[in-house]
Amino acid sequence: xxxxxxxxxxxxxxxxxxxxxxxxxxxxxxxxxxxxxxxxxxxxxxxxxxxxxxxxxxxxxxxxxxxxxxxxxxxxxxxxxxxxxxxxxxxxxxxxxxxxxxxxxxxxxxxxxxxxxxxxxxxxxxxxxxxxxxxxxxxxxxxxxxxxxxxxxxxxxxxxxxxxxxxxxxxxxxxxxxxxxxxxxxxxxxxxxxxxxxxxxxxxxxxxxxxxxxxxxxxxxxxxxxxxxxxxxxxxxxxxxxxxxxxxxxxxxxxxxxxxxxxxxxxxxxxxxxxxxxxxxxxxxxxxxxxxxxxxxxxxxxxxxxxxxxxxxxxxxxxxxxxxxxxxxxxxxxxxxxxxxxxxxxxxxxxxxxxxxxxxxxxxxxxxxxxxxxxxxxxxxxxxxxxxxxxxxxxxxxxxxxxxxxxxxxxxxxxxxxxxxxxxxxxxxxxxxxxxxxxxxxxxxxxxxxxxxxxxxxxxxxxxxxxxxxxxxxxxxxxxxxxxxxxxxxxxxxxxxxxxxxxxxxxxxxxxxxxxxxxxxxxxxxxxxxxxxxxxxxxxxxxxxxxxxxxxxxxxxxxxxxxxxxxxxxxx
Amino acid sequence: xxxxxxxxxxxxxxxxxxxxxxxxxxxxxxxxxxxxxxxxxxxxxxxxxxxxxxxxxxxxxxxxxxxxxxxxxxxxxxxxxxxxxxxxxxxxxxxxxxxxxxxxxxxxxxxxxxxxxxxxxxxxxxxxxxxxxxxxxxxxxxxxxxxxxxxxxxxxxxxxxxxxxxxxxxxxxxxxxxxxxxx
Numbered sequence: 001x002x003x004x005x006x007x008x009x010x011x012x013x014x015x016x017x018x019x020x021x022x023x024x025x026x027x028x029x030x031x032x033x034x035x036x037x038x039x040x041x042x043x044x045x046x047x048x049x050x051x052x053x054x055x056x057x058x059x060x061x062x063x064x065x066x067x068x069x070x071x072x073x074x075x076x077x078x079x080x081x082x083x084x085x086x087x088x089x090x091x092x093x094x095x096x097x098x099x100x101x102x103x104x105x106x107x108x109x110x111x112x113x114x115x116x117x118x119x120x121x122x123x124x125x126x127x128x129x130x131x132x133x134x135x136x137x138x139x140x141x142x143x144x145x146x147x148x149x150x151x152x153x154x155x156x157x158x159x160x161x162x163x164x165x166x167x168x169x170x171x172x173x174x175x176x177x178x179x180x181x182x183x184x185x186x187x188x189x190x191x192x193x194x195x196x197x198x199x200x201x202x203x204x205x206x207x208x209x210x211x212x213x214x215x216x217x218x219x220x221x222x223x224x225x226x227x228x229x230x231x232x233x234x235x236x237x238x239x240x241x242x243x244x245x246x247x248x249x250x251x252x253x254x255x256x257x258x259x260x261x262x263x264x265x266x267x268x269x270x271x272x273x274x275x276x277x278x279x280x281x282x283x284x285x286x287x288x289x290x291x292x293x294x295x296x297x298x299x300x301x302x303x304x305x306x307x308x309x310x311x312x313x314x315x316x317x318x319x320x321x322x323x324x325x326x327x328x329x330x331x332x333x334x335x336x337x338x339x340x341x342x343x344x345x346x347x348x349x350x351x352x353x354x355x356x357x358x359x360x361x362x363x364x365x366x367x368x369x370x371x372x373x374x375x376x377x378x379x380x381x382x383x384x385x386x387x388x389x390x391x392x393x394x395x396x397x398x399x400x401x402x403x404x405x406x407x408x409x410x411x412x413x414x415x416x417x418x419x420x421x422x423x424x425x426x427x428x429x430x431x432x433x434x435x436x437x438x439x440x441x442x443x444x445x446x447x448x449x450x451x452x453x454x455x456x457x458x459x460x461x462x463x464x465x466x467x468x469x470x471x472x473x474x475x476x477x478x479x480x481x482x483x484x485x486x487x488x489x490x491x492x493x494x495x496x497x498x499x500x501x502x503x504x505x506x507x508x509x510x511x512x513x514x515x516x517x518x519x520x521x522x523x524x525x526x527x528x529x530x531x532x533x534x535x536x537x538x539x540x541x542x543x544x545x546x547x548x549x550x551x552x553x554x555x556x557x558x559x560x561x562x563x564x565x566x567x568x569x570x571x572x
Numbered sequence: 573x574x575x576x577x578x579x580x581x582x583x584x585x586x587x588x589x590x591x592x593x594x595x596x597x598x599x600x601x602x603x604x605x606x607x608x609x610x611x612x613x614x615x616x617x618x619x620x621x622x623x624x625x626x627x628x629x630x631x632x633x634x635x636x637x638x639x640x641x642x643x644x645x646x647x648x649x650x651x652x653x654x655x656x657x658x659x660x661x662x663x664x665x666x667x668x669x670x671x672x673x674x675x676x677x678x679x680x681x682x683x684x685x686x687x688x689x690x691x692x693x694x695x696x697x698x699x700x701x702x703x704x705x706x707x708x709x710x711x712x713x714x715x716x717x718x719x720x721x722x723x724x725x726x727x728x729x730x731x732x733x734x735x736x737x738x739x740x741x742x743x744x745x746x747x748x749x750x751x752x753x754x755x
Contacts, residue, residue, distance in 0.1 A: 524632045
């Protein structure tokens, strides 16, 4: 051992006395003088290491077969991290494991054990190994994880693609190797790069990364060279070294298109090295997925919004045609049950992202009839959300699109007034007091479309399903609301009216807007329904509604398709 | 005769019709002096207010389902340590204790209507998470017979029909994919 090595060992020992670094020991730790002005520091963590480097979990960890729920971590240290005369030439983490079944042939069903340092996932994104063999995976350790505090906290996430026992692995050791030199020379700057293609990528494009700066590339004016480490995700869901994925080894700034396949993702890490062998911070570039222009994980061919990473899928409800909302407006009194005080045909569109969360809701309605003398409005409530959740909202009527703010005064519910006064939308004319409720009164229905998007996409199970919570309200007495049966009133409803007159609501039991005989004031009908004429009881217009309702829906399920034609509007 | 009846309805309603409500908050629709004649071809004696619906009746005519779908292998059973299933297992309904298939795949849910026609537009499209699972929320009309779930799993298309009565919290979608593990 050289004198200098002895000095190094002594300094480590001294530091042990002054800090927590050596309160316990890794299994092995040494610094070797390479004789050329450089030194190599190694530190190995094994099952024999002790706190704070490693605390063996009970029943798993190093030298134990460990499963998906038995993730664990350990800590490397480099006590000379803050010596300004030490500059790093390389920093490598080598992990040796047994039976790492991460062969690309497994697709997304293999054993993928991720390694993170100081909370940042490393590249390659998993331990690279094969069935029933020992394997070694090399990771470039980010300099920032060394230089910040000298502690390199490593975490192993076992079998990331399963949430049950499928794959297990055993680690023998984790070896940190840092080569550094004692010099006043400074490392090069982090490279600035451009790359092509940087938006839409096809399999006919070469992948090229180009160094664009900075100038100078090194604070001492040293010449700088760059190394390129290429990774690819061939369908495993994680990046691995190109060679591990069966590709050629790429060491330059280009991957030719002949090496790429539809559906792959590519990534490259560029590390600068100056003429003294010092390395600087690296830069990583991830190319857009081949065939996934917005890089949201959904291939363009499956993506309804291939250039919008916030949107991927659209679901129409109903899938074709329209459904009908029909309201009586005399609540809490029973109405005349012609169910035409407001009739509208509608469909919703629910737009979700690649994680199936709802980003946007579209509502398209055709307001067909107004059989009410009273001025009513129509609104939609999305229970469980607030106006602060809204990114933007707009409404389109008669070809004019305007922004629309949520109605104020609500908490824990997001309410949009789609139409404030149905008389304005559907005015009386032609000698008819109402709108499309009497024989001979045939006016063009009114189309209104409404759309809003959430700031952050929301869980569809919280949002619920169409038609959400639609309701009418009295334009000049906002507290009067009429909802579909068992849909709750909003905060602006006059709660004192609940359970009065003919209404048998009981908010404590979630019972709303039904009579004591369970009759509703509004219906959502799974058809483009033709409503009864004015003051024609719905049972006269649709006789099968009676056995349908009294049988709890077990018979006459298509009652809405069997009208008495002379009793309903436009049935003949 | 029908024309005559229509005319009577029209004239009467034009003269006397009233809305479901009035501008006065407490008023009901005024009774017309001469209510319009209505046809009750089936001689239904009841009015809507005569109906007594059961307490738990779902007036909405559709059912909202909140389920989780999980891809499973038709070939491997994790209960028996990854042993292959019996040769005739493919004719059985996939079970959740069969080995799961991990990975992100496109899932489409189609409706089967009351006449057993498959609706060609999906009622839901989404993508499984890395565990091969997909939480789904959707409505289907009560008179539909069920749903068909399609999953494109690379070169394999998995298809599973689920009757409306069998749409439960967790649905296994079987695929002809063999899955390995250390079990």
